[in-house]
Amino acid sequence: MRKTTFILPAIFVVLVVVLSSVFVVDEREKALVLQFGQIKSVKEDPGLAFKIPFIQEVVKYDDRILSLDTETIEVTPSDDRRLVVDAFARYRIADVVQFRQAVGVGGVRTAEDRLSGILNAQIREVLGADQVTSDTILSADRRALTNRIRDQARAEALSLGLDVVDVRLKQTNLPAQNLEATFARMRAEREREAADEIARGNEAAQRVRALADRTVVETQSEADRDANVTRGEADAERNGIFAEAYGADPEFFAFYRSLQAYETALEGSNSTLVMTPDSEFFEYFKNQGATGAN
Structure with a gap:
């Protein structure tokens, strides 16, 4: 009985001492063994490690990033x-x-x-x-x-x-106090760039319009010139035909020209002519004129 009284406390003390001298180093940690604030050893490998109980202490640090x-x-x-x-x-x-x-x-x-x-x-x-x-x-x-x-x-x-x-x-x-000024400067820069683009676009449009106007004028001038040449040639040919017809039969030519004058004068449904019966305009409506034409 007396032995048991001494053995149990001794076992307890030994167990406490053993447990106090053992510590575990995790794989994510590094440990320092300190004795009165001084570094005695470094434990960087994971596993069990030992220290002097009650005298030394262990400080662990995270080894991760x-x-x-x-x-x-x-x-x-x-x-x-x-x-x-x-x-x-x-x-x-x-x-x-x-x-x-x-x-x-x-x-x-x-x-x-x-x-x-x-x-x-x-x-x-x-x-x-x-x-x-x-x-x-x-x-x-x-x-x-x-x-x-x-x-x-x-x-x-x-x-x-x-x-x-x-x-x-x-x-x-x-900074917040500079944001508005910066935004205003950015808006001014963008507006200036837009104005430059608009000016360049207007300049290009004016060049295109000027080129188009010049092309129109040149085309119309060439067309008018060709038309005048064609019209002159046609008039010359017509005058030649008239001259030839007049030379062949002057009286018939005069009669033909009178018919053209009648047709032109009497065009339209509301045409009205007021003249004397003995006017030369109706020369070929008279019997004598008609006989002469025949």
Whole structure:
């Protein structure tokens, strides 16, 4: 009975000591074994590990790629058009020993605060550099700029034991107070371009109309010229026929011309002639004229 009284507490103490000396490292983690705040060992491989109970402690850090969103800041590119920019970064704890020495007991929260400051400083430096305009930042070519931000931030973050994997710009907008002025300038530019297009269109239309008018005038002139030539030739031929007929029988020719005059004078249903009966116009209606014509 007396042995049992001593053995059970001893077993319990041994069990507590054994359990306190064993810890598990997950495959997604890295662990540091600390003794009075000093790093004694690093456990990066997954599985069981051991420490001195009650004297040493274990601190674990995430070994996966982590995400960090930066605060919104304003940058001024070389063309003096201010932009509101924020970014997000992907990073991982590359060196847990250096990470612990750099941030101490603050852990990931302290590291992210310092990394956010590094990223914002690099964003201002890269986007505010010479020959970097707002158009470049807002275009698809900004990937080269984010690569520069990533590389420069990575070089500084190594002192924290961090590896910056990637940096991307999430928002690149104009400040609210500048939007209306920018929209007004864009509208003015579009209206100027539209006016230029309209002016060029009117100029082209005038050229086409002038060419068409000239073509019409030339065509009509040529047609009038050809018509006058044809009309002159016809008149000459007609006069030749008349002259030949007159020469063959002057009296018949006079009679024919009188009939044409009667036909022209009496055209229409309301034609009225008022003249004396002995007028020469009716010479061939008289018996003597008709006998002479026969």
